[in-house]
Amino acid sequence: MQENEPIKPEADRSQVEANKERDRPRIYVASLADYNAGRLFGSYIDAAQAADEIERDIRGMLARSPTPGAEEWAIHDYQGFGPLRLHETESLEYVAKVAKGIVEHGLAFAAWAAEVAGEPEALDNFDDAYHGAWDTVEAYVREFLDDLSELDAFERQLPEHLRPYARFDFKSFAHDLVLGGDILVIENPEGGVWIFDNQ
Secondary structure: OOOOOOEOOOOOHHHHHHHOOOOOOEEEEEEHHHHHOOOOOEEEEEOOOOHHHHHHHHHHHHHOOOOOOOOOEEEEEEEOOOOOOOOOOOOHHHHHHHHHHHHHHOHHHHHHHHHOOOOHHHHHHHHHHEEEEEOOHHHHHHHHHHHHOHHHHHHHHOOHHHHHHOOOOHHHHHHHHHHOOOEEEEEOOOOOEEEEEOO
């Protein structure tokens, strides 16, 4: 892959597949009856399954509790959710939806979920909003303008003798796209950025 070449959503599928099991989202669900009795009792549960299956696993954990009548639970830890923060009482439907999105799309989905946290229905817009993972916003802008053939048209309008002196300011244009709210840029903790449509 050349430097500044985008990692498009379809192109990073093999990377996502390789990391699926290692980074599979899971939640640690604790029995509150045990917690209140001064014991730590709970289990990690695969979050990338249907909400009713997560609930079944939670009921199974509570049934194994050393505290009779354990019924209440809370999410006390989680792994594989990237920048997204889960609450103790997060709905299992939301947890399952986000976890499945992460398994399918990688941590870019977690970043999107964190960004639209107040609007869970916006999770469904990920495919339309996601422009891919890039080294920099400038690299995205270069590819974006190249795809539109805008720069070729600009260059053709210049007199031949001025063309060698014309330079497009990709950095400023990228800055203006972000500042103007046209795109949403989220830092990838592993390097580069995720870019989303912000319209």
